[in-house]
Amino acid sequence: MSNLYPGIIRKYRQYLPVAEASIVTLHEGNTPLFESVRLAKHYKLPIKLYFKLEGLNPTGSFKDRGMTYAVSKAHEARSQAVICASTGNTSAAAAAYAARMGMKAIVVVPQGKIALGKLSQAQIHGAQVFQVKGNFDQALEVVKELAENPKVTLVNSINPHRLMGQESAAFEIVESLGDAPDFHFIPVGNAGNITAYWRGFNRLHQEGKCKSLPKMCGFQAAGAAPIVLGHPVKNPDTVASAIRIGNPANWQSALDVARDSDGFIAAVDDEEILSAYRAVAQLDGYFCEPASAASIAGVLKMAKQGFFQKGQIVTCTLTGHGLKDPDIAIQQSPPPVVIEPKGAALLEHLKL
Amino acid sequence: MSNLYPGIIRKYRQYLPVAEASIVTLHEGNTPLFESVRLAKHYKLPIKLYFKLEGLNPTGSFKDRGMTYAVSKAHEARSQAVICASTGNTSAAAAAYAARMGMKAIVVVPQGKIALGKLSQAQIHGAQVFQVKGNFDQALEVVKELAENPKVTLVNSINPHRLMGQESAAFEIVESLGDAPDFHFIPVGNAGNITAYWRGFNRLHQEGKCKSLPKMCGFQAAGAAPIVLGHPVKNPDTVASAIRIGNPANWQSALDVARDSDGFIAAVDDEEILSAYRAVAQLDGYFCEPASAASIAGVLKMAKQGFFQKGQIVTCTLTGHGLKDPDIAIQQSPPPVVIEPKGAALLEHLKL
Numbered sequence: 062m063s064n065l066y067p068g069i070i071r072k073y074r075q076y077l078p079v080a081e082a083s084i085v086t087l088h089e090g091n092t093p094l095f096e097s098v099r100l101a102k103h104y105k106l107p108i109k110l111y112f113k114l115e116g117l118n119p120t121g122s123f124k125d126r127g128m129t130y131a132v133s134k135a136h137e138a139r140s141q142a143v144i145c146a147s148t149g150n151t152s153a154a155a156a157a158y159a160a161r162m163g164m165k166a167i168v169v170v171p172q173g174k175i176a177l178g179k180l181s182q183a184q185i186h187g188a189q190v191f192q193v194k195g196n197f198d199q200a201l202e203v204v205k206e207l208a209e210n211p212k213v214t215l216v217n218s219i220n221p222h223r224l225m226g227q228e229s230a231a232f233e234i235v236e237s238l239g240d241a242p243d244f245h246f247i248p249v250g251n252a253g254n255i256t257a258y259w260r261g262f263n264r265l266h267q268e269g270k271c272k273s274l275p276k277m278c279g280f281q282a283a284g285a286a287p288i289v290l291g292h293p294v295k296n297p298d299t300v301a302s303a304i305r306i307g308n309p310a311n312w313q314s315a316l317d318v319a320r321d322s323d324g325f326i327a328a329v330d331d332e333e334i335l336s337a338y339r340a341v342a343q344l345d346g347y348f349c350e351p352a353s354a355a356s357i358a359g360v361l362k363m364a365k366q367g368f369f370q371k372g373q374i375v376t377c378t379l380t381g382h383g384l385k386d387p388d389i390a391i392q393q394s395p396p397p398v399v400i401e402p403k404g405a406a407l408l409e410h411l412k413l
Numbered sequence: 414m415s416n417l418y419p420g421i422i423r424k425y426r427q428y429l430p431v432a433e434a435s436i437v438t439l440h441e442g443n444t445p446l447f448e449s450v451r452l453a454k455h456y457k458l459p460i461k462l463y464f465k466l467e468g469l470n471p472t473g474s475f476k477d478r479g480m481t482y483a484v485s486k487a488h489e490a491r492s493q494a495v496i497c498a499s500t501g502n503t504s505a506a507a508a509a510y511a512a513r514m515g516m517k518a519i520v521v522v523p524q525g526k527i528a529l530g531k532l533s534q535a536q537i538h539g540a541q542v543f544q545v546k547g548n549f550d551q552a553l554e555v556v557k558e559l560a561e562n563p564k565v566t567l568v569n570s571i572n573p574h575r576l577m578g579q580e581s582a583a584f585e586i587v588e589s590l591g592d593a594p595d596f597h598f599i600p601v602g603n604a605g606n607i608t609a610y611w612r613g614f615n616r617l618h619q620e621g622k623c624k625s626l627p628k629m630c631g632f633q634a635a636g637a638a639p640i641v642l643g644h645p646v647k648n649p650d651t652v653a654s655a656i657r658i659g660n661p662a663n664w665q666s667a668l669d670v671a672r673d674s675d676g677f678i679a680a681v682d683d684e685e686i687l688s689a690y691r692a693v694a695q696l697d698g699y700f701c702e703p704a705s706a707a708s709i710a711g712v713l714k715m716a717k718q719g720f721f722q723k724g725q726i727v728t729c730t731l732t733g734h735g736l737k738d739p740d741i742a743i744q745q746s747p748p749p750v751v752i753e754p755k756g757a758a759l760l761e762h763l764k765l
Contacts, residue, residue: 064589065446087698088447088466093440094417099515114440117469119699121736142765161698163451167763172751178530181739184746187695191762195754206756210765237416343539346439346513347471384473384736387533394536399524402547404558410543411519413494413562 066091069229070129076264077130077225083137085162089125090229092117094237094376099344100357106364107371111242112341112357113234116349116382120182123254123380124154126230127223132158134222135214142167143216144207146200148250148303149179150381155216156186167213169193169200176302176350176386196297198308218253219310227254231261234376241271242376248355249279249288249326250304252315254378259318275376277324279315280359282352286328288315300331300389303352303381329358337361339393341379348383348390418443421581422481428616429482429577435489437514441477442581444469446589446728451696452709458716459723463594464693464709465586468701468734472534475606475732476506478582479575484510486574487566494519495568496559498552500602500655501531502733507568508538519565521545521552528654528702528738548649550660570605571662579606583613586728593623594728596721600707601631601640601678602656604667606730611670627728629676631667632711634704638680640667652683652741655704655733681710689713691745693731700735700742
């Protein structure tokens with residue numbers, strides 16, 4: 062069995078210590094770094110642009126990287142259940158890893174506000190799913206009240222093991238490129254992931270495994286941009302449900318990352334997000350969830366302002382798979398044409 | 414850029430010849446081989462059971478392996494468009510690869526009979542989507558009428574390049590295990606994939622890269638089991654939409670594979686399929702589409718009959734990701750509980 066890819070805890074053993082018997086993995090990580098070809102050309106980008114396809118993790122988002130470690134550590138600490146609030150991706154990952162470990166998962170999501178695919182994931186993995194009459198920020202308050210119970214482990218990104226696991230995406234980018242990129246663009250919701258990437262790049266830099274550090278460029282959705290605005294947003298509103306967060310847990314940390322890396326946190330509006338979402342699917346053939354496209358929208362916005370120099374290397378985290386949210390894709394596309402089951406009926410509609 | 418995983422054409426260059434300028438890849442392949450832990454234990458299976466997680470390909474199914482090569486060869490042949498009939502996974506892959514190459518995709522699906530996620534994929538990648546008033550078999554007849562046009566390449570599995578690409582999954586299994594498994598279990602719809610795996614295992618066997626060959630065990634859904642019944646099924650009916658096919662294109666080939674490998678083609682009913690579908694999600698933490706679970710249902714059925722010997726190595730192809738078909742997962746799960754945004758409201762429902 063020597064050649065089985067072992068998942069990120071066993072791959073990055075020195076950074077992710079945990080008892081061997083507690084390791085739970087779905088073979089997360091090892092996701093492709095994917096070069097933009099037609100999108101980069103279409104928008105005349107002067108850069109080399111790469112997408113980290115985090116939607117190809119087992120539950121379809123980057124959350125698996127942190128959840129493998131958080132659930133393993135919860136098991137090691139003899140916890141019986143994991144609990145989280147979620148816009149959908151965290152709950153899918155928590156439910157899946159808990160199932161694999163034989164632990165209970167309790168997930169709390171905002172009612173009517175998470176994507177269909179994500180809800181289906183928490184349910185099919187056997188989590189106890191609660192919908193609060195409120196938004197994500199309220200759901201997070203609810204679960205925090207329970208986190209004092211020693212039988213339960215909170216696996217939101219305020220759990221430090223989550224971010225430790227998520228550093229692995231930065232490790233993989235450096236392995237793929239042979240160095241750090243010039244810029245890393247990333248969507249910002251609860252602001253945990255930008256923090257984790259920065260720590261990951263720094264760790265390798267300190268160990269001499271990359272020569273440089275990237276400027277970290279985080280993008281919030283304009284309707285849910287508390288960090289950009291400088292104050293919490295009571296009713297965050299954006300099509301990008303995964304980053305529809307008004308009071309991020311890692312707020313200060315995101316500001317620190319922006320300052321320390323000589324980067325920034327900015328916003329893109331829903332129109333820019335959806336335009337980038339369609340562009341990457343139609344030009345580069347990759348279907349990401351709307352929140353993921355915030356990072357691409359950010360690249361396109363900065364490119365318009367002449368921000369990049371020729372030949373610079375830019376990586377973008379595409380956080381989750383488009384299949385997480387099929388309804389948005391259908392809304393954003395022309396409807397199918399209905400035809401009779403005859404070749405002639407099809408030919409009528411085609412210009413060949 | 415030396416460490417970027419290059420996708421299957423460049424990885425298996427000797428088996429998949431095509432002009433370099435025509436290669437189109439979404440970095441498909443390199444999917445995890447995943448050991449069943451809790452499912453195998455729960456059902457007291459005497460075997461080592463592995464799942465090949467083909468849902469972690471870029472468009473969420475194994476179809477990407479064949480499509481990378483079929484679209485590359487279509488481009489090499491100066492085709493302007495690709496066309497296919499599909500139960501959903503083929504059209505998603507065709508649309509994505511055509512988008513990345515800048516070619517047109519024309520996809521024909523049975524109206525109202527494909528999973529939501531799959532429809533959303535063809536649409537967002539910019540394919541021209543046609544819904545025929547009929548089933549898959551009728552959709553295939555429609556596209557065959559157009560395949561004579563030299564500007565258009567048919568990319569259904571009757572296109573030989575599709576199956577050549579799909580052989581790569583067998584290569585990866587042998588690489589992961591260090592040899593072929595004792596048995597390979599696989600869902601059977603159009604019967605192309607079982608054919609491709611068998612060819613792939615044989616190729617490596619002839620080259621001395623594996624010592625043995627697996628017995629190939631294919632499973633149809635009972636309501637769409639023409640090969641098992643020995644005659645086409647006019648109105649195939651099963652929850653497993655990806656294998657809802659009444660007149661498979663590779664029918665004879667599937668029978669040959671079963672005979673030559675000392676395996677068989679059998680059927681599992683929808684109840685067995687859905688039970689396996691829930692079990693792998695709830696016990697092993699992996700969410701596959703219903704059709705994928707036909708292979709697991711087959712393993713469980715054969716195990717009940719005492720088919721396996723202790724310690725045998727069994728691999729199962731899980732063809733597509735569960736996110737392809739979120740509606741089925743939601744139907745198969747208890748509904749979420751709606752609560753007020755207060756910790757006390759949550760506590761009421763939990764036994765901690």
